[in-house]
Amino acid sequence: MSAKRVFIKGNEAIGQGALAAGCRCYFGYPITPQNDIPEMLSAAMPAAGGQFVQAESEVAAANMLLGAAACGVRAMTTSSSPGVSLMQEAISYMAGSELPGVIVNMNRGGPGLGDIGPSQGDYFQSVKGGGHGDYRTLVLAPATCQECYDLTFTAFDLAYKYRNPVLILGDAIVGQMKEPVTPREALPVDPAEGGDWKLTGRGQRAPRLLKSLFLEDGALAGQNRLLQKKYEAMRAEVLFEDFETADAELVVVAYGSIGRIAKSAVRSLRAAGVKVGLLRPVTLYPFPEDKLRELAAAGKRFLTIEHNLGQMVDDVRLAVRGLADSAFYGVFPGNLPTPDEFVEPIRAAAKGA
């Protein structure tokens, strides 16, 4: 199939990516700035032979996702920050019951009701578990509309590979901007996917049970041991963009929309002869800590730029500990930064100031 480029919003790219990746159940609840996704899927999902339900709340939407995921059907919900807080209960249960599903958070400003502008204030919530208990979700952070499309494919594949919820952490910038996107060929879902655990009605086999309650002596420890092993194995999935770090004296670490804006600032400083580079984590969990440590061992300095008041910078500092530190430049939520805003902070950090 020839890939014809389309000019769409990041939000629409996620919806179209999900359809092409074989997602056939969507559950959601309206919240700005991600409404383009449920709006487009309300027509497109039934047209593709799937199911669309506008739930009564984000709580219900995430639990519908849990139910569909238990059946081994590719399923998704999307929301924005306050809504994702409400989904954390189900996400924790999905992690505990080892259910695959995709949850999209088009991050807006907080805390509380905050505003509807862009922010990266949900980093901690996304990468440290978010709900109760010891668990992790894989977290993918797109910076372009094309990545919104492509990473949605990746999200479904990873969800099934690890039987785990996968989070796509975007924001109001990448969700609302329009760019050309090259779609991929729609994927026929492997009927064998989830074949050894999904609920289908037992037929002639023994009944299956998907649960997160482990009351017997030692059973919960056993389950958590298995989960931790899985989270360790997920480290193999690390993705990042490495932009001119080889000869850089200072490496800017930034993700998502901010990573992209920071890249423009790095590019203009390069043009002015300043030796700076950019490391943009694409997976936030797993975090590219080995790459950061390698750069630290090579003597680089670091500046973490985020659209929050300092969250990922903790993970950067952990990654480079003993070898280097990271400066921090934070953009307050509710503001939309331009590349120019980052130039002076990067120049100052490059000088070691």
Place this chain on the structure above:
Amino acid sequence: MSCQPETQEKLVFDRPAVLADVPTHYCPGCQHGVIHRMVAECLEEFGLVEKTIAVSSIGCSVFLYNYILVDTVEAPHGRAPAVATGVKRARTDAFVFAYQGDGDLASIGMAEIMHAANRGERISVVFVNNTVYGMTGGQMAPTTMIGQKTTTCPGGRCAEREGGPIRMAEIIASLDGVAYCARTAVNSVKNMAQAKRALRRAFEVQIRGEGFGFVELLATCPTNWKVSPVAANERVAKEMIPGFPLGVFKDASKED
């Protein structure tokens, strides 16, 4: 001495094969076991065992899956109707039922039950109402009756302070998506027969794709009521049934 009967006896009452042959974890006099059996019988009578997906909820009955041998997923507290919605939407050909207690369904899960019913989800909900939170040790439920003592209303539930007991069957029956809604009890042989009929109808409307099926079953919790199983059964007849009238509140097709 032989344990074998000397004459060939005719077996007239057996365990449904879908019901596991295991010791119960429920307290003496608890009626979850009776209700599990009725659900199991309905599944077999309709030939649904192989295509059923059950949603177990929170509380004593979470262990439904230890007794009814069908594919099962466990839902968070109160969310069983939302989970069942996801299951049914993902597997439209499956028979899907959720099993919930009163704390689960009428308190934390009020939104989920109302909206699943209103959407007319093709699922069946078995609602066991014993007017108390059982597993957590006997706290006040939304269905606790006026004057009933619990660990969180030690002086008895007071309407002025805590509101009155919520009558779910009447509320559910008022919603357009509901095809069948009834309240029954399992305190007597006569009422058990009615309860079984109600469960059959609730399952039937799902099989026929007519809409949402709901059966409320008044049941005992002798442990948390702090009475004997016999006295608990008497309480169902004397106090609960007058406060929660039995009957069919909605039947869309009115067959049978």
